[in-house]
Amino acid sequence: MLGVDDALDRILAVFGPLPPVEVPLLDALGLVLAESVSADASIPPFRNSAMDGYAVRAAETEGATVGRPVRLPVSAHLAAGAEVTAALQAGTAARIMTGAALPLGADAVVRFEETDEETPDGGGAGSPSVAVFRPARSGDNVREAGEDVRRGEAVLAAGIRLRPAEIGLLASLNRSTARVHPRPRVAILSTGDEIVDLGPALRMGQVRNSNGYTLAAMAARFGATPVQLGIARDTVDDLSWKLTTAHDADLLVTSGGVSLGDFDLVKDVLRDTGEVSIWQVRMKPGKPLAFGRVGGRPLLGLPGNPVAAAVSFELFGRPAILKMLGVTDLAPPTVEATVTERLDNRGHRRHYVRAVVGRDRRGDFVVRTAGEQGAGVLSSLARANGLLVVPEHLAVAEPGMRLPVILLDADAPRFPKVDGEAAAAEIAAHQGGGQGV
């Protein structure tokens, strides 16, 4: 038997970041940048107002108070987007909107709230003036050119994963495309004479092809483009043929046919290619795992049981996909949580227990099982938000132990409140009972 970590090492050795491609900016969201980006212009490109107010020469507002405001004639109106051609006339103010370019000569903006616009006596004739109630300091409410990004500055480093903020930064640099590592294409093939796709009612003995959908959904969630190849019958011909249909896949994933059953042909077909090994991995659920190459493409052969397939894909498929995406942190997102019930783990395998991890009253992580743990019971995986990892050397996990939990929803984590006192009582009872034994 092969340890989980050794199996993962062997698998990951085969993968690397896919060759970079140029994609439209929005398509780059979530992908890893394959170039370093520096600014070929400053952001903002010009000095502008951070507020709605009046652009002034700060020195000309000296000594202004509410009782004795400084009165300045308003010599211009500057809207955002307007081209500013003239300098601010000495001894005047310019009404200015947020984002509008500051006229030459002006060095501060007084906010509307600190002014009062006065119409000229008798209304109509002459230009209005503004009463300024507080002295401005040079630079007040002014955004300098290059305040955000300076021209020539390194803005984004190769290797970062693009989030909305980085997409926006690229847009502000007028980049309509980005050079990224593309999404790997992951082809998914279910195997088994009993497996049927969605549609017809099941006849006795038939099983719905849930794996084809679970695995495609997981691949998409991990950042790949899933390609569903459907179902291969348990015949050498059908299997061999279907495997060749994935010609442009970066990874081929099969489910079923790798265990010891009479009709588990997959392993024979794969073995015959000479490049695929069938491993027994020290884990539960899941144990048989095929890995190698078919037609030059990496193949990951998962067990057929729905939860065994999903857990194996989480452990081995996810990091392989991330590596092709150019991501360097391949470890699963994990928290450490306090176990609240006794869990048997005979057989020296690493047990991935479908679990609900939540927080107790103090905010600490607490974990309980999510129900029935049979390798075919998908509903308890649906109830779980984590996989509690019971190490292979631990025959029993006792309440109160701290163990790692792999988070299944790390991109949108929700941690339910767990009744900390009930959990604590359970832990105390177990520990008390344990001492007597």
Ligand code: AMP
């Ligand atoms: P196998 O590994 O082929 O022996 O399959 C193990 C179990 O998983 C059997 O009960 C299969 O019916 C079930 N199974 C195999 N493939 C799928 C699938 N695509 N969807 C749902 N269950 C499956």
Ligand code: MG
């Ligand atoms: Mg089968």
